[in-house]
Amino acid sequence: MVAILTLACVGLAFGLILGFADKFCYVAPDTRVENINAHLPQVNCGACGFPGCHGLAEAIVRGDGEPENCKPIKPDQIALIHEIMDKGLESE
Numbered sequence: 001m002v003a004i005l006t007l008a009c010v011g012l013a014f015g016l017i018l019g020f021a022d023k024f025c026y027v028a029p030d031t032r033v034e035n036i037n038a039h040l041p042q043v044n045c046g047a048c049g050f051p052g053c054h055g056l057a058e059a060i061v062r063g064d065g066e067p068e069n070c071k072p073i074k075p076d077q078i079a080l081i082h083e084i085m086d087k088g089l090e091s092e
Contacts, residue, residue, distance in 0.1 A: 030061065032061050032084055032085070033054075033057045033058055033061050034057075035084050036057040036060055036061065036067075036081050036084055036085075037053055037054050037057035039077045039080045039081050039084070040053040040056060040057060040067075040070060040073065040077070040081075041053070041070065041072045041073055041074075041077070043072050045071070045072070047070070047071040047072075048065065048069040048070045048071065049065075049069060050065060050069075053070075056069065056070060060081065060085065061085075067081040067082070
């Protein structure tokens with residue numbers, strides 16, 4: 001009986017610690033990757049040198065890629081992606 005109560009108390013303590021850590025250590029996700037990925041053509045051809053459109057979107061946010069690397073993209077989509085990146089830089 002003592003072992004069960006001890007394990008229950010330890011579990012409760014760790015649960016509370018993890019709950020507080022989740023609230024105080026929260027980092028807002030960077031939504032630029034998903035926004036940029038939404039404006040890519042979703043062909044996932046790999047012609048840009050990255051593993052699909054999501055890989056290119058991650059590279060653009062990191063600064064390792066350009067939307068112009070995408071072969072089937074349209075000029076208006078390139079402009080939208082540049083706007084997303086410009087707004088992201090202004091908010092930092």
